[in-house]
Amino acid sequence: MEDLFGNTDPVTAPSGGSLSMPSAGAPLAVRMRPRTVDEIVGQQHLLGPGSPLRRLAEGDAAMSVFLWGPPGVGKTTIASVVSQSAKRRFVELSAVTAGVREVRAELDTARRELARARSTVLFVDEVHRFSKAQQDVLLPAVENRLVTLIAATTENPSFSVIAPLLSRSLLLTLKPLTDADLGVLIDRALADERGLGGAFTLTDEARADLLRLAGGDARRALTYLEESAAGTQSSGLDTITPDAISRAVDRAAVRYDKDGDQHYDVISAFIKSLRGSDVQAALHYLARMIEAGEDPRFIARRLVILASEDIGMAAPSVLQTCVAAAQAVQLIGMPEARLNLAHAVVACALAPKSNAVTLGIDGALADVRAGRIGQVPPHLRDAHYAGAKALGHGRGYKYAHDHPHGVAAQQYLPDELQGARYYVPTDHGNEAGMTERMDTLDELLGRTPSERTKPQ
Numbered sequence: 001m002e003d004l005f006g007n008t009d010p011v012t013a014p015s016g017g018s019l020s021m022p023s024a025g026a027p028l029a030v031r032m033r034p035r036t037v038d039e040i041v042g043q044q045h046l047l048g049p050g051s052p053l054r055r056l057a058e059g060d061a062a063m064s065v066f067l068w069g070p071p072g073v074g075k076t077t078i079a080s081v082v083s084q085s086a087k088r089r090f091v092e093l094s095a096v097t098a099g100v101r102e103v104r105a106e107l108d109t110a111r112r113e114l115a116r117a118r119s120t121v122l123f124v125d126e127v128h129r130f131s132k133a134q135q136d137v138l139l140p141a142v143e144n145r146l147v148t149l150i151a152a153t154t155e156n157p158s159f160s161v162i163a164p165l166l167s168r169s170l171l172l173t174l175k176p177l178t179d180a181d182l183g184v185l186i187d188r189a190l191a192d193e194r195g196l197g198g199a200f201t202l203t204d205e206a207r208a209d210l211l212r213l214a215g216g217d218a219r220r221a222l223t224y225l226e227e228s229a230a231g232t233q234s235s236g237l238d239t240i241t242p243d244a245i246s247r248a249v250d251r252a253a254v255r256y257d258k259d260g261d262q263h264y265d266v267i268s269a270f271i272k273s274l275r276g277s278d279v280q281a282a283l284h285y286l287a288r289m290i291e292a293g294e295d296p297r298f299i300a301r302r303l304v305i306l307a308s309e310d311i312g313m314a315a316p317s318v319l320q321t322c323v324a325a326a327q328a329v330q331l332i333g334m335p336e337a338r339l340n341l342a343h344a345v346v347a348c349a350l351a352p353k354s355n356a357v358t359l360g361i362d363g364a365l366a367d368v369r370a371g372r373i374g375q376v377p378p379h380l381r382d383a384h385y386a387g388a389k390a391l392g393h394g395r396g397y398k399y400a401h402d403h404p405h406g407v408a409a410q411q412y413l414p415d416e417l418q419g420a421r422y423y424v425p426t427d428h429g430n431e432a433g434m435t436e437r438m439d440t441l442d443e444l445l446g447r448t449p450s451e452r453t454k455p456q
Helices: 052-058 075-085 100-115 134-144 164-165 179-191 203-214 218-233 241-248 262-273 279-291 296-314 317-332 337-350 356-369 429-445
Strands: 063-070 089-094 122-125 149-154 170-173
Touching: 052 063, 052 075, 052 170, 063 075, 075 122, 075 149, 075 203, 075 241, 089 100, 089 164, 089 203, 100 134, 134 164, 179 203, 179 218, 203 218, 203 241, 218 429, 262 296, 262 337, 279 296, 279 337, 296 317, 296 356, 296 429, 317 337
Parallel strands: 063 149, 063 170, 089 122, 122 149
Antiparallel strands: none
């Protein structure tokens, strides 16, 4: 029976899915999908003569690979080329819809086919959505080369793929497409019979707009081109202008996968901009997250953390502002809560910065984890239970409120930690006056500052 790829060889028959030969009514991006390795645009660092990816596409290699890159750079295209050029059975699974049962069923079929000398290429799209259990099922099949796995992901595999599976595969990083790469695709789509067949021309200004809006995403570029052409045709014209582009594209889609690598990159830039006191950059990244549909509660939580981690006692009221913004997000919701988030972002960015609180608690934790703990001084121990006084607990304790300035000079740290200093204020903002306060307290407590001025 003729398969979905238009040939009768049962060895190459796929299980169906998005990689089947497109019909005339398919989207332009699907119709223009490359049919051979040489038609692939971009990724030349992976497609040179003798490269693993070229050998895989030409059916000369059996390794499993992870294709990692942003949307629209050719991950599914490469799998499509492999499906048509490799003389092997080809199976496609989507991690969005396939469960453990479906994965096991395909592997069982692959085992039977291998017994008949028919190897299987298994393509898993959006593999980062597979659970650990699903990935565990794949591991023996990859290790024993029961299948050749091609896994596509927009998320850094280091965060989403189990280490044993990743170590048994080749990780190939796909780069964003350049404007020159996209220009080749656009010209090909305009001229090719599979595309627009020479029916339209594109002005230089429209081309520039299209490249800008595409943002390195081939699928987006071709989708915008197709919609612009349809609008131009409905107006009885054959020249695609900037107006046609703008009518087809309401707004530039923000490239941001809130479950993937872009999520980590953008939130990292957001936090670093706040820490660096660049309010303009911080608001930009906030806008990107909001526009991409990021959970506003996640943004609010990060602001609350930053208020103590990077600002701390230099401007203690900023924590209150961030907590209030987090509460407002819960009470009000979006889009109005964008104002509360922006309020907190501006406060964080413009506040004086200090990580003294962070260094203080981390230094104390480091000592505890290293075993520098010691015994609680007897006079500080609980003396409220029967028999405690007989053990000397609480004996000699000085009640702070009975002493001048409300400060009682006595030993508080264990013997092993005498002289340790964890919190060392900076001279930034509110903390500038705290050094003098701490010096006064040291004098009242009868202790001298240790040479250890920073937690180790």
